[in-house]
Amino acid sequence: MFSTSSRTISQAAVPLQRRFASHHVMDGALPKRPLKKIALGKARPAIYYKFNCKTEFSDGAVVIRRSQFPKDEMRLIQDMRNSPMWNPYRSDLEVVDANAGGRMQKFKEKFNKFAVKEDDSKKSDGAEKKETKKAEKNVEEEEESLELDDYLDLLGMNAKEVQTGGKLATKQKSKKK
DSSP states (O other), rough: HHHHHHHHHHHHSOOOEEEEEOOOEEESSOOOSSOOOOTTOOOOOOOOOEEEEEETTTTTTTEEEEEEOOOOOOOOEEOOOTTTTTTTOTTTTOOTTTTTHHHHHHHHHSSSSGGGGOOOOTTTTTTHHHHHHEEEEEEEEHHHHHHHHHHHHHHHTOOOOOOOOOOOOOOOOOOOO
């Protein structure tokens, strides 16, 4: 009888605890992130809330992911299922430009005449093509140089030269002593 009463006392005195290999003892549920001892004077790390987000791939498949971004649904234009980088052997894939109608495209359309053009001589095969391309290059270089000269003249049209070597302002000495 005495042994049964001590057993009930010892069970009531010791709460339910879990002991881990890292020597942490916890009451209740498992932690959501690994426990570290917080140094004296240091703040605890932030705990970010994660939302359930439905992500729709380019082929129509929907996956639920947990994200810190509070948006219910996301549609991916370019992902691993329709990207030639991830599927190099599929010939039916094309690169989709997400910025086709965006600001960068408008900028490129507006200022494309100032862009540097690559040499086309690498693509030509025959000697005749090389000669005609050289002649075309010379004509293009002359046109580009004229365009550049016109552009520089336009920039310097109403410009005034800055005077250099004038008097500098000096600090005046105070008369009070």
